[in-house]
Amino acid sequence: MFVLLRAAVYSVVFIGFLLVFLPARILAGSGITVPPLGPQQVLGAAITAAGAALALSCILTFVRLGRGTPAPFDPPRKLVVRGPYKYVRNPMYLGAAAALLGAAIYYGSWALAGYALAFLLSMAAFARLYEEPTLRRTFGAEYEEYCSRVGRWLPLWPPRP
Numbered sequence: 001m002f003v004l005l006r007a008a009v010y011s012v013v014f015i016g017f018l019l020v021f022l023p024a025r026i027l028a029g030s031g032i033t034v035p036p037l038g039p040q041q042v043l044g045a046a047i048t049a050a051g052a053a054l055a056l057s058c059i060l061t062f063v064r065l066g067r068g069t070p071a072p073f074d075p076p077r078k079l080v081v082r083g084p085y086k087y088v089r090n091p092m093y094l095g096a097a098a099a100l101l102g103a104a105i106y107y108g109s110w111a112l113a114g115y116a117l118a119f120l121l122s123m124a125a126f127a128r129l130y131e132e133p134t135l136r137r138t139f140g141a142e143y144e145e146y147c148s149r150v151g152r153w154l155p156l157w158p159p160r161p
Contacts, residue, residue, distance in 0.1 A: 004063050006069050006071075006074055010069045010070060010071040010074065011059050011069075011070065014070070014071075015055075015096075018096070018119065019096055019099060019100060022115065023100060023103055023112055023115060026109070026111050026112050026115050027107055027109060027111075027112060029111070030109060030111045030112075032107050032108070032109050034107075035106075035107060035108060040105060040106070040108065041106050043102075043105055043106075044102045044103060044104070044105035044106025044107070045102065045106055046102070047098055047099075047101060047102030047105060048098075048099045048102030048103050048106065049102070050095075050098060050102070051094075051095045051096065051097070051098025051099030051100070051101070051102055052095065052099045053095070054084060054091055054092075054094065054095030054098065055092050055095030055096045055099065056095075057083060057084055057091075057095075058070070058083070058084050058085070058091050058092035058095060059092070061080055061082065061083035061084065061085065062076050062080055065078065065080050065082055065083065066078050066079070066080040070092060072130070072131075072134075075134075075138075079135070079138075079139045079142050079143060079146065081146050081150070085150070086150070087150065087155045088150060088151055088152070088153060088154065088155055089127075089146070089147070089150050089151065089152050089153075090123070090124075090127055090152060090153060093120065093123040093124075093127070094120075094153065096119065096123075097116055097119055097120040097123070100112065100115060100116035100119055101113065101116045103116075104116055124153075127152070132147075148160070149161065
């Protein structure tokens with residue numbers, strides 16, 4: 001139960017700042033207001049909801065299977081290779097970026113689309129430069145084997161056993 005509380009606090013801070021506060025500032029700075037509901041808004045909302053659901057699923061998978069949180073200072077105690085992590089190694093970042101992209105579509109904001117791209121590129125650098133070396137040191141051969149059968153950003157095709 002305590003690990004769920006830790007994950008919730010981290011997630012609210014992370015999501016609140018990077019995925020709500022900063023995008024709201026970008027939209028406000030661009031002078032964009034809430035558009036009337038139309039097909040573009042429905043598409044954007046659907047992409048945002050799917051991305052948010054994926055990111056939330058990843059957080060819950062970290063709590064349930066990894067016994068930790070997404071926070072670098074409170075990581076999972078066990079290597080998580082199931083749930084969304086069965087298909088790609090970085091689904092949480094993909095979900096968050098999809099949520100941002102969906103918001104960009106909803107509002108018709110190129111500035112927010114640029115932020116979504118910058119977010120994804122930053123997370124890619126963070127994964128490469130910090131997370132992967134840390135996981136190699138922590139989980140060793142188990143992590144190497146996982147990397148050999150699961151793609152970093154896209155599922156490997158054909159799937160590897």
